[in-house]
Amino acid sequence: MEITLTAKLKLKHTQEQKVALDAFTLSYRDALNHTAKVAFDMGKSSNASKIQKEVYTHLREHFGLKAQSACSVPRRVGASFKQFWTKLKDHQKKQAFRMEAGLKPRRFKGFDAPPKFVSRSLTMFYKKDYSFKKNQQVSVDTLNNRIVIPYEGYAKHLQLIVDGAKIGSGTLWYDRRKKQYYLLVALTVTLPDPQSEDHKRVVGVDVGQRYHAVVSDTQDNSFFQSGKQARQRKEHFSRLRKNLQRKGTRSATRKLIELSGRERRFIADWNHKLSLRILRRFPNAFIGLEDLTNIRDRTEGRRTHRANKKSRANKRRRSQWSFAELQTFLAYKAPLNGCMTVKVDAHFTSQACTQCGHTSKGNRPGAGLMFRCESCGYEVHSDLLGSRNITMRTLVIRQDWMVTGYLSTTPDVSDAEAKTARLTRYAGLRWSPETNPRL
Structure with a gap:
């Protein structure tokens, strides 16, 4: 490798x-x-x-x-x-x-x-x-x-x-x-080629804008990284650029040149440190990351001729979301720290209940912080639930790797039948053994 x-x-x-x-x-x-x-x-x-x-x-x-x-x-x-x-x-x-x-x-x-x-x-x-x-x-x-x-x-x-x-x-x-x-x-x-027995720990990483990373493993250990500090710093850069562009003087232009790249460097440094923090907190881990291809197109609302200030700010934050950079840093740093990353399907990770398997948008009222299952009433932090769903799907990939000896690090999302079969298999996963329908 x-x-x-x-x-x-x-x-x-x-x-x-x-x-x-x-x-x-x-x-x-x-x-x-x-x-x-x-x-x-x-x-x-x-x-x-x-x-x-x-x-x-x-x-x-x-x-x-x-x-x-x-x-x-x-x-x-x-x-x-x-x-x-x-x-x-x-x-x-x-x-x-x-x-x-x-x-x-x-x-x-x-x-x-x-x-x-x-x-x-x-x-x-x-x-x-x-x-x-x-x-x-x-x-x-x-x-x-x-x-x-x-x-x-x-x-x-x-x-x-x-x-x-x-x-x-x-x-x-x-x-x-x-x-x-x-x-x-x-x-x-x-580096030596990884083997299925090398990684004893299975970890799932849920990335988002409110919490940049929520990590959990199969032993109920969890880690939350709030994005509040980075979001405030981004808003500061946005206000600076807006004021300088409105001013339009030579000195303002020189200041804009000085500021160019500073926000990008700050976010890159943030993601570098966050990726290392995750790898050091969960050593020797088999890490699952969401495949978020076309996530912005899937989550973007309809355009309106007169967007209000709040919607414009949300659109700017969504366009500046650096989840791909964080996943890239995790992927290349993981082998150097005795870990390994794979991509898993991201469908319904924030809507599927880990206790009873009920999947619905209504499980997250108002897309808020808390997840409450409409079927069994189970309540948990929504990002922690997403991380646990990713962990269970990563565990399935690792088990298949141990049985077959082959590992596919990228899901074949273009094959509709294979994708449906995987999602059907994921629907039977439960975080608690007592609620597993297979037992």
Whole structure:
């Protein structure tokens, strides 16, 4: 089992070296924007070979790029257009889903203009554009010649480089706020393949907006992480942006540039710490995560011409919900901490009673904090109930893995019959053995 990590190395460059890196990154960015326009005029082509034939000579002569960089530019532009084509296909599927739900379809705006590259970052290939030297130094290519720069970084990542971890491509990235260059290097770590007997604990993680994570295991241990603090910080950023945009002065624009990315960094740091907190609280666990594909389309209400202030605020919070980032952090950190994650079906996890199995929207009056079963009267925190349902479904996956020896980490939600069979099987699960209909 291989896991790829990204090591962020801070380059301790001198002023002369920074000037050389500035010239290189700016020329590379201009070459990307020129190539993007050419590919856009070629029918939004994502074929890197065809794009390279059109622009290679111009990139070498006009932008002064070396052969390796002149070849990487068309590949990066082609990959960008390939992502747009993939997004277009996904967009068409989502619009069909919205039309079935009675919502108005939206137009795809990704191909209105060629993509614009703003960040001063460039792709570098190991042993071609950069290589590591002794005494914690790295050799980096520029427009004229290679320069050797000392670097520093996270101690564990530095040790992986020394121990001979598999090194992949890197990205030379410029932090405009700190006026500092970083080298982001892909490190591949080999871990033993997981076995069904390795994880003795089964855990379910319910993600939400009121509570960012509610975790429970089969021993009735639970963990709640409120999202109140993060929500207040987001509202603070939103008010700042609104006031500065309304002001519209030069100083306000400079302040907006300073604030750009600060909220994103705060949320990323929040999710990093939360994922580690979960993994350390539930060690050696087999963790189930909800498959929340198209969750925003499923939960979005109908549009109105005059939305009130409260509905606009709810829509903004829903669009800023970073559940996917939290699940991604859990997925890649889990093997490094002796755990493993799988995706489970999210259908009816907040509506199905864990005592009697009754499933209904009426079990959560007003979509509030408390769950009260209409059939048996069982009451519990709604997010804790969702976490327990996820835990039981994760336990079923682990049992199937132990019996068959095969594990499917992604549910086949496109197969309607298999999905119906799984949901029918889940309907027989009970949190309390005394209420299990099979006993």
